[in-house]
Amino acid sequence: MIAAARLVRHLVWYDLRATRVLSLVWLALVALDLAVLALGPGDVQDEFDRIPIDLFLELGRVLGAAVVTVAIVHRDPLVDVAAFWRTRPIPRITLWASKWVSVLALVVVAPAMLLGVALLAAGLQPGDAARGAVDLAFDHLGVAAVAMALAAPTRSLSQAVIVALGAAVLLISAGMLIDPLLPSWLDYRPAPAPAFSAAVAIILAGLITVLHYVTLRRRLVIGLTSGAALLVVFMMSGQTPFVPQTRPPAPASLVAPGSVEVTLRRSSELWRPLDTTADAGHAFAAPMDVRSADPSLIFVPRLGRTTLHLAGRDAAVWTSVDEPRPDQRRPVTAADTPFAQVSALEKLPPIRPPERADVRANGVSFQVLPSAFAALQAGTASASVAIDFDVHQLQPLFTLPVAVGATAMVPGGRVRVVSVSVRNTDVDVQLHWLRSSQPTGPPAVLYDPTRRWAVAGGTWSARRSATGWWLDLDTTRQSLTFPLPAGARSGTEAGGAPVMSIVMYEQADTGFTYAASIGVSAPTPAP
């Protein structure tokens, strides 16, 4: 064991020495990227000025991690019959271990330590800095694992790139070919947590590289790599699981039954005829107000079975924020109950502004067969619908004055205002968001805290990545745009004192959500 450890150390030393130029260049890039991340950008006014820098640094760091990993593996290629290393007295498993140690040291541990130091220098607590460093290490470990799986059965970077491109084409083609063959219920397979999928990918890549080093069966390894990639993509492309029906109902104190109203008007411009077939009937789409006394609640329509009633007859239909399930995609016929769901509940804004206890949904829509429509118009029928919502409770995250340089410490990180500008009637605020996650919804912007007047509708301009890990570009700098409050000319009043504040909320980590069944009723038909 000691001899093996010495041999690993010997090999690692030569690996690091052989790749020193490339590694130093990459580490310099990493250090620059992490310094910008931790210390924040300057007073950046123009979005076009910052995107290329961020893109360059981020892509350079990630691609560099892959390239350095491939370079380390390819220092001692085991591919081909002319391979020097296959005739040397080095146990292949030791060679494999040395590669992993080299990669871990250079691609995972070194950047994580750099980030930890940078975060400490930025003023974060040691625990938060350590968490950020661990997140970065996990991020790089995923990149390195995939790169190693590509590098092991190849001999050069160009070969590895070709294999990667081939794998991508294979995955896309396989998805297109296999998807129609799968049973429809598989379309709604649950997706595991991204971290779980990443862990599976890392473990599979490690096993595949071991297999290559031990057996040197290149075709088998490439085949298994493709299979593993298919498996991971299949896992990650699953759907968000349906909320189990066994969730506890919301307590009365949380949301009052009957506090949500939707009016189905008998004669309204909200009805529109469907033009697909003569018998398609009419569609109804109505705005819906969700009202609650508690401003910290958000309502998310639940996917799944919803009950409609028409003239006392029940119809079980599905509501969905996207496409109906494949097994629900069928034309409505006269044999159906008069109501059948066709289109979707559009997404409700998942956050509530703090001062007004309402959230406006774009609508709820149904397809109504001609006979039912006629009955509604004639006033001889009434309708109601029950829609389940998940109710999430939010907690304030921070309040930040809208002024350049304003800083707020948040759990696990820090946020700072980088720039504020007024454009026409909008206020643009750019934040340096040094935290592993972003808030769950758009911020509320308070104008004049004494009056507690809120502006809703601030938006994040950046996208959140699938992984949500620490160093995602989207989580490091954020841009808010919200309408300028009436009467305000800028973000500051005379004297420079900030009068606007940003309040952000995020979902409380309560461990569960509530389900509320909210009744929606049509008025009793006029006699």
Place this chain on the structure above:
Amino acid sequence: MAPALQTQNLTRRFGRTEAVRGLTLAIPVGSVCALVGPNGAGKTTTIRLLMNLLLPSAGRSEMLGVDSRRLTAATLARIGYVSEGQVLPEWMSLEQLCAFSAPLYPAWDTALAAQLSRQLMVPAGVPVRAMSRGARMKAALVLALAPRPELLVMDEPFSGLDPLMREEVGDALRATAGSRTVLISSHEVEEVERLADRVAVLDKGRLVFAEPLADMQARFRDVEVACESAPALNSLPPSWLVVEALPGAVRFVDSAFDAASLGAAVEHHLPGGRVTSVQPTSLRRAFLALARDFRSHPA
């Protein structure tokens, strides 16, 4: 004593092509065996099978008593390997390669490595990628010899080298020979003749023969027969190779020379003929005779 290297019915196919066909060969410990044959004879494939760089389609092989497919690091530490097309780590100089390799081999001889580097005049401090082909081969030879291996396997070590370099490499091999077993594949027959004490001839993947070089040299003779009239050459013994009809004479290579019976055989097959010259055959000429004979009589 078990042979240092042996194969049993070793076969390797590439698609429909049989590169090595049922090769059975044993090389005793301490001998230097030349594996000769024309291009495409299967020499390199055989060595790659022995070194576990290729997997056999059938049969098996052993190196130092270990199945080639299960060569461990401990066994590889006792084997030196030099190959014409071997890829060396290009970023290292020979000194760095030696420093890297030394801890891997229990019997690494640093002094010998330095001596060989000087003797072969391998450029110092130059990375492999900047070396000439000959210098690379010399560097590979230093790396193969410095661990004082019990078994040295060389695949076309003289390929592409100029005569001076061949001489230097040959000298280095002879100087460090000791009691090690050597398998050297080459079509540079003259070079291996000076090194080898055994010879194995391959053609089209098959072993033609394998025997001590002395036995082969005793068995092969260049024979010239004077004939007064033009002889019929259509029913000659199969052991007479490369038969040439000259004005008033016939010349051939006898691959089963027996001084006592040669006169009778000549009398029987070449009536009126008289043996005028019997000379030892060089390995090169024997090899060429065999190769031409196989080309004209593939069966």
